[in-house]
Amino acid sequence: MSIVGTEAYPQDICSGGGEMKNLWASQRNNKGAASPLLHSRGGCKGKTQDCSLALSPPLGSVSLKCLPLLEARIVAWIGGPPASGKSTLALRAAQYGFLSADCEPPSSGPDWLSGFGAVGMTNRVLALANASSWLLGATTSGMVVGSCYGEWMPSSPAHIMRVLLLPEQGVYQQRHQQRGSTGWSTDGWRHAYRQYRNSLLVWQRDNGTSIIRIQDRPNETSCPDKTLFDACEGIMAHLDKTPHELCFYCRRTRPPQSAFWLRCPPECLGREGGERGGAGHASHEGASFPGASSPRADSDHSSKVATPAEMEEIKQLLLATQGGRLDRSATHNWRNPSVPGRYGYHSIQIGNVNLVGQRNPNERLNILRSFLNFTGKVVVDLGCNVGGMLHHLAEVKHAYGFEFDPRCVKAATRIAEIFHLPEHFYQANLNTFDPNSTFRGLEHAPDIVFVFNIGSWVGQWQQLYQAIANTGVPMIVLETNNDKEGAPQLRTFRDMGRKVQFISQAKDDVTGNFRRKTYLVTPA
Known part of the structure; x- marks a missing residue:
């Protein structure tokens, strides 16, 4: 939004500082210029800018x-x-x-x-x-x-x-x-x-x-x-x-003294974190999913504070997902690389928890929000890892994650439980995953499906992508690992008559892998 003269300004809004500006100019080269008042809060830190603001009354x-x-x-x-x-x-x-x-x-x-x-x-x-x-x-x-x-x-x-x-x-x-x-x-x-x-x-x-x-x-x-x-x-x-x-x-204000509180609609007031739905965890069997109708409207990540014991539990669960492969005999069971000082693949920044991982979901989601409106939507994340791309989507209606690694599913589920997020996570082998029957088993049809980099780790990625598109889901968010592996993935969607729009190139990976690119796939 562009804010230009949206409301009549007080006539003197830009006149109050003129006298102080003259005072500052006259004092600039003498001892007054070194006054702590004139440099309050570091406002003139090493710059020769006008410091008269420090003297101007609000x-x-x-x-x-x-x-x-x-x-x-x-x-x-x-x-x-x-x-x-x-x-x-x-x-x-x-x-x-x-x-x-x-x-x-x-x-x-x-x-x-x-x-x-x-x-x-x-x-x-x-x-x-x-x-x-x-x-x-x-x-x-x-x-x-x-x-x-x-x-x-x-x-x-x-x-x-x-x-x-x-x-x-x-x-x-x-x-x-x-x-x-x-x-x-x-x-x-x-x-x-x-x-x-x-x-x-x-x-x-x-x-x-x-x-x-x-x-x-x-x-x-x-x-x-x-x-x-x-x-x-x-x-x-x-x-x-x-x-x-x-x-x-x-929810951050303190009624009834707060003027901000008077602007709050009834649906925003009086909700505590525990009143929103709970989290679920199951092994995917292709049928119905418990708790699928739990609402997630206007979830507030800061309304629940993790106890020290819960914070330590989250740390250990995330650390358990790091390093190597789940099963070296399988070629597509990739797990989080071990990065010193990091907690798993996704940073977790909810409430009072701030654990830095290999990648930053908030940074990625804020870019996506420039192209997609997530408010009230149902989102599915295939290959969700520890659920970071869902945990930080406070505005969606429902969220479901599917992941092969049971340790990641365990970590994602426990984080959702601690913060009372109505998310549900399921263990699933994406090489044999049937999007059509799975999505039909959800209470609400998905509006958005995330497929982040799984084309590099799932052997049957082409059949999976085609099956997702054939469900009629309105929006698919695709991330490719690099241009060489990404080219046939983009071609698969385009050959199906889908529109593919470039969104961004990743800059959030602490390992320095900036070759990933994100695309929005929609019906033509």
């Missing part, structure tokens, strides 16, 4: 607009190209009561993301996603993280609000040229313009479904207070249009 109009988000403990990423105002906005949000941090590594001192796996810029987006998932369960106030690159937005975990500062190109070029911290150069502008184009591409692919764009236009007055006003308004508008996200944050 405006009542902006406070009222953003107060409900503080009460709901909103966590938001502020992204965009260089010089779009991300750090400045994060600094100003801090003056309104938000916790704030910066995505970029500091020039000196400790790096808050180092504890989540970042070393400088290495693994930084993954570390930020892991930190943000942790913040959803830990923060006691709203949290704003600034200076994220625009192309990082699709990697944000579920329930993170995404605000993209992306003015029109002429406005952006003028701001970049005036930026005091980098100066102006042809090379600098080329780099900035590449980042601008990347951010614009992210916005276009999102198609206004989950990213809130702040789009300043020529001849419009702009200032950090106005941008923060727009961001808070845009987040609330997004929540009002996205019931599962609204319900997630409704």
